Amino acid sequence: MMKYCFVIPHYNHDKAFAEFLPILKTAKLPYIVVDDGSTEDSFAALAALLDQDNDATVLEHAHNRGKGAAVFTGAYHARTLGFTHIIQIDADGQHDINDVKAFIDYSQQHPSTIVSGKPYFEDDAPKIRVYGRRVTDIWVALETWSVQIKDSLCGFRVYPLQSIENIIDKHYIGVHMDFDTDMLVKAVWEEIPLHFIPTKVIYPEDSVSHFHYLRDNVLLIKLHIRLLAGMVIRLPKLLMQRFKQWIDKGH
């Protein structure tokens, strides 16, 4: 029996989340919001907003620990509540809730697959983010010796909790903005199946991004250096995996 809930990392996004909440509720699923050390005012606004909602669980980090740490906190808690899968989605309403059904439909047919969004953008998206993704695609292809990862940065995904456990049993995972990419590369290393569904990502005019260009790009460069080193160590294993996949495809 598969059970799904949202896990929503939240960092000083109370205003955007208040606008997103009615949209989120249309999915009619329970949700865990993990506040990641927001300001007192922002946390108070979030707590007041969710106070009367039986579908909501609010967890709090005393200090800012990073987006990935917030997702992990939510995932552990989801396990204790009896969920089998979490749907990671951002608090700022950038993701399209209408696609949740397609994500869950696929996941129910393939319970051990990580289902991730593959974003498409409208003209409102900052060009640097769009081109940055293409560069990242090349890095992750090298790190996995495959083109299985169609997008490594999207924060809208269904994770089977078992797959998270299998990955973190064996690997260190970055807990900041490096989390989303790190998880998928290590999923490929562990031969966990991935599936991508196109999904629209919006950038409303008043949106607040906590992506810090210098700090987070340095973090991502360090991540890719670690992943490239990890790939070199695993090269024989990865090449064997690709050879097996090639044989399985009937060559």
Ligand SMILES: Nc1nc2c(ncn2[C@@H]2O[C@H](COP(=O)(O)OP(=O)(O)OP(=O)(O)O)[C@@H](O)[C@H]2O)c(=O)[nH]1
């Ligand atoms: N940046 C950041 N976000 C966090 C943190 N902890 C939780 N989050 C949440 O993680 C999600 C993604 O953060 P955003 O700042 O929107 O980053 P992004 O979506 O990658 O960047 P943009 O595309 O520019 O919006 C949001 O729901 C945040 O509230 C943190 O420490 N830093």
Ligand SMILES: [Mg+2]
């Ligand atoms: Mg955002």
